[in-house]
Amino acid sequence: MAVDQLPRRIIKETQRLLSEPVPGISAAPSEENLRYFNVIILGPDSSPYQGGPQHKPVRFLTKIYHPNVDKLGRICLDILKDKWSPALQIRTVLLSIQALMSAPNPDDPLDENVARHWKTNEVDAMNTARQWTAAHAQPA
């Protein structure tokens, strides 16, 4: 797709993501479709995803053990659903996802089994998440 057909907002957001990247997040537009972004979010420190980069386009491509992410990588996050606002940018959405990785919310789960695991034995669930990170998230 030609760049000049893109809305200015996407161009501006892309430029800013590249020139002032969010710490721990790299985002680059897909070559086939500039409206798609390939994103790598480093697992936040002290989260069970630490050390593992997680790819996704508002869907995790990397398998991740997280109560708010289902087996297909879909994310349960209010700002992606009913709390969406046009004032949100790619940058802010990615920051929210990064925050969700730091603070899983098993009370509003997408994957019931993972959530139950999280609520009954958080330490064990975090260990599982760490194993998944080691197994599926390739180091950068």
Added chain:
Amino acid sequence: MGGRQSRHRPSAAASTVSSSQQQPPGPAQPAGYPPSNVYGPPAHYYPPQPGTYVSNGQLYGGWRPPYPQQPAPQYPGAPPPPGAPPPPFPHVGPARPAAPSGSSAAPAPEAGPAQELTQTATIRNAVNLKKNTLEVTPLPGQPNKLAISFTFDASQPCAVTTFVMATEEPARGCRLAPSKQEPAPPVLYEKGLGLKFPPAGAGAETAAQHVIDMSLYEESQLLTSSRDTFPLVIRLETVTDKGRREGHNLQELSPGGEQQPWVQSQTTFAVLHREEDGAYAVRAVKQKIWVEGVSYELQEIYGLEQSVAAARADDPDNEERLCVICLVNERDTTVLPCRHMCMCHECAQELRKQTSKCPICRNQVESLLHIKMYKGPKPAPQQAMTERQVADARAANAAVEAAVAASAPGGPSGSGSAAQPAAAAAAAAATTLV
């Protein structure tokens, strides 16, 4: 996301106001408004003001009750539908010859504004008390008396009066009725910027008159306010150009008296509280202006100040000035009633087709207010100010019926010339004052 919202701090420099006029349902009335007689002020009504005014850096809209109201029976004095229908809302139209402060040029109204997109008119505010400068301090040697001090701007000679435990009577020209303490004689000022009250010259004597005499009141009384009664009220009054031509002057004013159409005033309502160390402190909670017989309440517009500052800094990539949706056009549209100025009018129109939620706070959009920005010359360096959070979200839920934007890049001394191009350009800039 909270981080995004934190950019939109309230700013004292920019305010809207709702007019005290009850709007008869007109063709241009935004959809979704309740019948105006439900929310309208209970006791007073003034015919719509079709004029266009220019002000010095504040935005005004219409008066509305500060608290949620019970649906009141229509006041007997409320306007009967007159034979000739009043000018439709919004009040943008050709300036009347008698428009105050010589604002002869009217913002050119855009042809056929969309029903939900309200245009602004401008009002020149002749006097402005800087809310964050208001202080009370114990008089030396008289701990029972709190001296009142503040800074204000005046583009006309003005009279300053202070009132303690005063009740405003909207039905009687916003007359102020003090309870126990008779108001001290007004202090007269020539026009100027950054004027100090009490005045430096006659300081001690005036300061001793304009005090809150704590011995007259129960402490609990002083620390509470009701809908129309406030522990401290300060009124700055000027005579309009028209009033001067008619021979009126400041000496005719009686403190707190019923306001006349030839007076333009600003009234600041403040409450007292005790700091942690026990000292009394004061906080301005409301400001109203009186223009040509109409009372307006001042309200903040969130995001306007940053937007204007960014525009003046001439930084095209500063997102603070750009529409949050397209990131291309400058922000010129405010969402009502939450008062977030965050969009350009094109995106705002588009947004209305998809959602009825404000992009910033997700509250329901009742109407959109298009404010034309004036990119004036850079103002004199502004005084630094620490802005109090005025997140009066509940008050914002009431319908705002009219809004008026304003500007005066130079301030009083230069406003005569500076405001004219502003008006001619149908412009509204803020931030110079307050």
